[in-house]
Amino acid sequence: MTIHLEKAVSRVDGPLKVTGRALYAGEFGTADLCTGYVVNSSIAKGRILRIDTTEALKVVGVLDVLTHENRPAVASYNESYTDMDAADGKHFRPLYNDRILYSMQPVALVVAESFEAARYAASLVRVDYESEPPQADLYAQRSEAHKAPTELPPDRGDAEEAWTQAPVKVEAEYHSAAEFHNPMEMHASTVIYSTDGKLTIHDKTQGVQNSAQFISNIFGLPDGDVRVVTPFVGGAFGSGLRPQYQLVLATMAALKLKRSVRVVLSREQMFSFGHRPETLQHLKLACDQDGKLVSTIHEVMGETSSFEDFTEMVVVWSASLYQCPNVRLKYDLVPLDLYTPLDMRAPGAVLGVYALESAMDELSYAAGIDPLELRIRNFTATDPASGNNPYSSKELLECYRQGAERFGWNKRSPQPRSMKEGRQLIGYGMATGVWEAMQNPASAKAVITIDGSVVVSSATADIGTGTYTVMTQIAAECFGLPLEKVTFKLGDSTLPKAPLEGGSFTVSSVGSAVKQACEALQQQLLDQAKQDDQSPFKNFELTDVIFENGTMRIKASPQECIEITELLKQGGSPSMEALASASPKEERDNYTTATHSAVFVEVRVDEDFGTVQISRMVSAIAAGRILSLKPGRNQILGGMVWGIGMALQEEGMLDKKLARWMNHNIAEYHYPVNADIHDLDVIFVKEHDEIVNPLGAKGIGEIGIVGVAAAIANAIYHATGKRIRDLPITLDKVFQS
Known part of the structure; x- marks a missing residue:
């Protein structure tokens, strides 16, 4: 049997990346694509008194400037809306109203025929604010602290008394500064608008289904009208777990203009959402x-x-x-x-x-x-x-x-x-x-075709961790095939359900589903072989057979084998597929x-x-x-x-x-x-x-x-x-x- 797991295998997606053929969220396009550029607030707390877009709208190629005053109606902006990685509270809603909650908050989106026009016009947008003194000093605000909404392990014994009576003890305070993710690929969303009102979105995300559901909920769109496709992510480290504001703004502009819109954040703007907390x-x-x-x-x-x-x-x-x-x-x-x-x-x-x-x-x-x-x-x-x-x-x-x-x-x-x-x-x-x-619940589909190749899929992501490679290895080892005969598809919200890629649980979650999908497909092939009353496989179970180089063999009698292509012909179909879902077992x-x-x-x-x-x-x-x-x-x-x-x-x-x-x-x-x-x-x-x-x-x-x-x-x-x-x-x- 071909052994692929626990080996030093080069990334199967490596050639696409090093030759520039791997496309990222900001690299997809269409003929009618226009560009949005974000205008960020210059204050951290207060409200907007006036936004003057007059000069920006005069720039050749500018199509619109979206603000809280003229944005299209949004289905759930006045209600609580969330995502799979949301924190407790009232979640930030871009262009919701005139309130400023933090410095560099997006206050407008300039949309133009070209990136250059949008960026230049953005510099011409004038915003007047009523500013309030912000509170940003962790030390100074210690008295305002409140209990975190999370369940901690219960206290054991009397820790204070034990510390007081102990012969050896230390006491110290440790401080850690805020850190920023800074992935190589900046956050971007390209929203492809179809004439039937459906959206295909290329978003820098660690969860395509999360982004798709998020957009469907906010804009009141049927689930089938939003598809998120992200085959490659240039690093994320957690910054792509929650949908970021450029996704909402790009979608908002596309729906209002009925055109495809791309919004890519600048490196400076990458510091305008989230970080590791101080x-x-x-x-x-x-x-x-x-x-x-x-x-x-x-x-x-x-x-x-x-x-x-x-x-x-x-x-x-x-x-x-x-x-x-x-x-x-x-x-x-x-x-x-x-x-x-x-x-x-x-x-x-x-x-x-x-x-x-x-x-x-x-x-x-x-x-x-x-x-x-x-x-x-x-x-x-x-x-x-x-x-x-x-x-x-x-x-x-x-x-x-x-x-x-x-x-x-x-x-x-x-x-x-x-x-x-x-x-x-x-x-x-x-x-x-x-x-x-x-381990989180996940699903995967496995398809084997008449030429003996296998395609496995799940709506997970690869943020540079090697998901493409390890899932290919799992499927290839299950079927005893060389890696080049196996393809793994990910990063599409229409694929079988997968959790966010984060927390180091992708292999345990999606990998288990891939393994189970492959085993379910193997069972179908074995069942097909048993249709023939004269089949040597008639009285054997899946644990009694192995799959190797396009054949199914009896372990105890390796000479007894059948070509997978022959099984497919017997079934009267050029392919066979199986869908499986994996969840943590109760024993855990x-x-x-x-x-x-x-x-x-x-x-x-x-x-x-x-x-x-x-x-x-x-x-x-x-x-x-x-x-x-x-x-x-x-x-x-x-x-x-x-x-x-x-x-x-x-x-x-x-x-x-x-x-x-x-x-x-x-x-x-x-x-x-x-x-x-x-x-x-x-x-x-x-x-x-x-x-x-x-x-x-x-x-x-x-x-x-x-x-x-x-x-x-x-x-x-x-x-x-x-x-x-x-x-x-x-x-x-x-x-x-």
């Missing part, structure tokens, strides 16, 4: 003389907007990652006059684990115990937050062992500031990573399912300049079965790189008086480049899991970044003896601490 985290940890945790208190304040309550899983990890009898968690939100934050790679975990793992490092020094050893002593094989459910699998101890061995952790000198080469201070740091292993309810990692980092800090270089990093990952090694390794490497950015560079700089982001471009918003990246090493620890899903795969998009920032911060402390609790750790903080 947080303040207060940690109190305590252990006994042997290093066993006796108290964990984790309190978080995260920012949200004035109109929605954005919540993510920040504190829950502190109740489950380690065994501790006394735990108290708290999660509050502080409303600010900014746009609602968005999910961003490993939402919640990357923040909460940063603070927890930094505090664990501080506790290790207070207890005089090696940081790795402290974590091993507090390892738990069950999940304390769930009432001690067993994990479906958990090879975290093996991550510690293999990662430490590959990294050379035993060469670490325990004393901070004790390792040095010339003027370079050398530090070793490590941290644990964790992310939930989820008795287990906790999660991925884990151990991250080891070496930093070099220049004594004279305070610069920090990440010279080495090893990440050992336990994530079940790794179905596609090359895209899988790439996912972890990408997470490691982003962790470096989070720890050292990425920071949305906010003018708190204006509530406006000052570095809204990729020249001043810093992130890692090639010169910042050195020796990155990935270890996939073998982990067998029959509970998590039929494939045994847990997902790896998120786990690669979790724990990285903490490991870097811990390494900087070991190198310098300075504990910096404010991300990003820039050289001025290294000098000042």
